[in-house]
Amino acid sequence: xxxxxxxxxxxxxxxxNVITGLNFAVDKGDYLCIVGENGSGKSTxxxxxxxxxxxxxxxxxxxxxxxxxxxxxxxQQTNVQKDFPAxxxxxxxxxxxxxxxxxxxxxxxxxxxxxEQMQTLHIxxxxxCCYRDLSGGQQQRxxxxxxxxxxxxLLVLDEPVTGLDPVVTMQFYHLLKxxxxxxxVSIIMVTHDIKEAVSQADHILxxxxxxxxxxxxxxxxxxxxxxxxxxxGQDACNLR
Amino acid sequence: MLAIFVEMFSYDFILRALxxxxxxxxxxxLLGVSLVLKRYSMIGxxxxxxxxxxxxxxxxxxxxxxxxxxxxVVVAAFLLLRLSENGKIRGDAAIAMxxxxxxxxxxxxxxxxxxxxxxxxxxxxxSILAMDNSDVVLSICLSIMVLCLFAIFYNRIFxxxxxxxxxxxxxxxxxxxxxxxxxxxAVTIVLGxxxxxxxxxxxxIVFPPLSSMQIFKTFRNVVLSSALLSVGCFLLGLCVSYLxxxxxxxxxxxxxxxxxxxxxxxxxxxxxMKG
Numbered sequence: 001x002x003x004x005x006x007x008x009x010x011x012x013x014x015x016x017n018v019i020t021g022l023n024f025a026v027d028k029g030d031y032l033c034i035v036g037e038n039g040s041g042k043s044t045x046x047x048x049x050x051x052x053x054x055x056x057x058x059x060x061x062x063x064x065x066x067x068x069x070x071x072x073x074x075x076q077q078t079n080v081q082k083d084f085p086a087x088x089x090x091x092x093x094x095x096x097x098x099x100x101x102x103x104x105x106x107x108x109x110x111x112x113x114x115x116e117q118m119q120t121l122h123i124x125x126x127x128x129c130c131y132r133d134l135s136g137g138q139q140q141r142x143x144x145x146x147x148x149x150x151x152x153x154l155l156v157l158d159e160p161v162t163g164l165d166p167v168v169t170m171q172f173y174h175l176l177k178x179x180x181x182x183x184x185v186s187i188i189m190v191t192h193d194i195k196e197a198v199s200q201a202d203h204i205l206x207x208x209x210x211x212x213x214x215x216x217x218x219x220x221x222x223x224x225x226x227x228x229x230x231x232x233g234q235d236a237c238n239l240r
Numbered sequence: 241m242l243a244i245f246v247e248m249f250s251y252d253f254i255l256r257a258l259x260x261x262x263x264x265x266x267x268x269x270l271l272g273v274s275l276v277l278k279r280y281s282m283i284g285x286x287x288x289x290x291x292x293x294x295x296x297x298x299x300x301x302x303x304x305x306x307x308x309x310x311x312x313v314v315v316a317a318f319l320l321l322r323l324s325e326n327g328k329i330r331g332d333a334a335i336a337m338x339x340x341x342x343x344x345x346x347x348x349x350x351x352x353x354x355x356x357x358x359x360x361x362x363x364x365x366x367s368i369l370a371m372d373n374s375d376v377v378l379s380i381c382l383s384i385m386v387l388c389l390f391a392i393f394y395n396r397i398f399x400x401x402x403x404x405x406x407x408x409x410x411x412x413x414x415x416x417x418x419x420x421x422x423x424x425x426a427v428t429i430v431l432g433x434x435x436x437x438x439x440x441x442x443x444x445i446v447f448p449p450l451s452s453m454q455i456f457k458t459f460r461n462v463v464l465s466s467a468l469l470s471v472g473c474f475l476l477g478l479c480v481s482y483l484x485x486x487x488x489x490x491x492x493x494x495x496x497x498x499x500x501x502x503x504x505x506x507x508x509x510x511x512x513m514k515g
Contacts, residue, residue, distance in 0.1 A: 050409045069411025075403065084277060086402055087458035094399045098410040104392045130457035150410045 001063035002027050003154055003186055004049060009058035011044045017056075017209070018044045024205055024214040026154070028064060031180045031187045033197035035229075036207035042190045045207065046158055049188065066154060069098040072147030072185075074140075074157040081131070088126045088134070088142050092118055095149030110149075117145040121175065137168035144175070148185070155179070157189040161196075173200050194229040248482050256376050257368045257435055257488065261474045263383035264432035265444060265492075269470035270390050271425050272445035273452075273463050274401045282335045283320050283422070284442040287429045289339035289346075290316040292438035294430075295363050296346035300353045306378055309430045316342075317426035321418055343438075366437030366489030368481065379431045386424045393420065398459055436489040444470060447496035454500075454507035473499055 002025040009022040019041030026032055034042050047053040048060055051068055062068065072095070095117075096110035118124045121141045126134065131142060140160055147155055157176075161169040177200060180187050191197050197204060204220040206213040206229075213225055220226040248254055268284075275281055291313045298308035320338065324331030350360050362370060371379075390397070399407040400417040408414050425445070433441040448466035456462045477492030 052408055069409075071409060073406050073409035075405040075409075081403065083453075084402055085453050085457050085459055085462045086398075087460075090398065090459050091402065094395065094402065095406075095410070097395060097399050097407070097412060100395070105395065128458075133457070146406070150406075156409075 003030075003062065003064045003066045004188075005059075005061050005063065007059045007061075009048070009055045009060050011041065011048055011053060012056045013044075019207060019209055019211075020057075021210045022058070022060075023211060026186055026188060026203075028153075028186055029180070029184045030203055031177075031201045032189070032203040032205060033201035034188065034190045034205045034207060035192065035194050035197050036212075037192065040207045041209055042207055043158070046156060046188075046190060049156060064153075070151045070153055072149075072151035072155045074143050074147045074155065074160055076158045076162065077139075083132055086131045088118075088123060088129050088131055089114070091131050091142050092123075092145045092149060095146035098150055114145075114149055117148045120148070120179075121145045135168075136164050137172060140164065140172055141175070144179075148179070152183065152185060154186045154188070157187065159190055159192070161191070161193075169196075176200070198226070198230045244483070245479075248479070253369055253371075254478070254482065256371050256373070257478065258475075259376055260371060260379045260431065261435060261478060261488075261492075262471055263379060264428060264435070265448075265470040265474040266467055267383050267386040267390075267424070267428040268432060268441075268444040269448040269466040270387070270463060271421060271428060272470075273449040273459075273466055274397055274421055275425060275445055276449045276453075277401050278421075280324070281442075281446050282332060283317070283324070284425060284429060284445040286320055286335040286339040286342075287313050287317055287426055288433050288438045288441045290342040291430050291433045291441075292363055293342040293346035293349075295434070295438075296350045296360070300349050304374075305434070306375060306430065309433075310382075310427060313426040313430050314423055317422040318419060321422045362437075363434070364437055364439050365487055366433070366435050366440060368435060368488045370434040375434075382427050382431060386428055389420065389424060393417065394463075397421065402459075436492065437487075440489040440493050443493045443496055447493075447500055448473070451496070451500040451503040454503040455510075469499055469503075470496075 005025040006022040010020045011018050022045070034045065036042050044053065048055060050071060050073060093106060093110065093114045096106060096113055099110055100106070115124070118127065121144060123138065123141050123145060126138060126142070131139065134142065161172055164172065173196065176187060176189070179185050189201070198217055198221065202217055203215065204213060204217055205211065206220070206225060213220055213223060221230065249258070275284060291309050294309040294312040295305045298305040316338070320335060323334040347360070396412060396417055399412060400414050404414045429441055432444060436444060448470035449462065451469055452462045452465035456465050473495040474492050476495040478488060480486060480495070481488040481491040
């Protein structure tokens, strides 16, 4: 059974359909990129996957033992975080909250888990640093560690490389790939950089208020859509 | 010097002010960290004005003031929270509207029935004589409740304050914790506003966290520092107000202003030295 499966799902706000006809599934170990322009319904779909918004039509189901709060989420940066006094350790540890249940404080298990994730992402040396003093790339690693504390099954990333320079972006993608391959963590990443999506992911979901394509990357590259968007500036200009 | 302190605390009203003041300073500093970071600083201000209005009506109707003010301000806190989250009127405008509206309503009610008098000025700027023994007991109980709830939910309050979206995604009911923070703030404000004054109580919420953030860089240290700082400034303000017969509320705020300037210069100097 798939971790997430969508059957003919529609999301709408106040009666207006934002996105319709979603039919896709994410299996264990998949790396799916959701691509599309601004306003194409990507963020709405993310809300749906995180169960923050209910589907207005169709069925969006979690399976394969994935529980509601077992999704590691890496949100777009908000303004609040930019001047927030918090150490790296506090931020990473807060990812373990879903394991607490009704306990008020963190125990040994959560602390071990947070330490492990920091080692995996090579940020143990930043432990006592202030989150706001870190570079953009380091901040994203911290948030990734927090997301991994929350889930070892599925990561959902919303435009994770916005504002990062090219070198750091490549490092971050590399890290994601490693987590996906070595640990078998499924990844769903929203991006508007289709070229990168094609080179990183194994599945593509292309949205434009409806589902334009879902399937493997190689299949996507054979469609006119895939050629058009991933061909780079020159081809795209010629087509126009 | 010691003799002065012995003399000072031999007065019952000062002892009462000391107990209530320390507890309220502690609560407001803890909650203030979360409120300031969530950009809700103005909610404290709005609530204190609503509290003033509630006290005014309690005075007009001859009811014990805290029993009227606490429920009214708690309801106002939930309303303000709702307004700042969604709605047609923007959050900051809604707060400005509610706080000046409530102030006007309170002044109106008092002046019609009892005329403008000393009581009113003591509600606005605080009075150390305002509390009797039953108020003190109620304050102690409610403050302990605020402190316990804050301690129990500390980790969740951090998560919701730092990143509400992530907290929601991991199954934390963010609305519930926002409501908890609003509820605790409402209780704290009402408890403190008669000593500090309706116009000055919000300084207890913003000053200690902001001062602490100039120096400390982890959430835990900011919380601890603002709690200590807030209590320290209150004690200093209380002594100053006794020695020079100045209003307690204003003296405490003066102490907080000095502390802020001090912390700000240390933070500034440290950043300079780092280059």
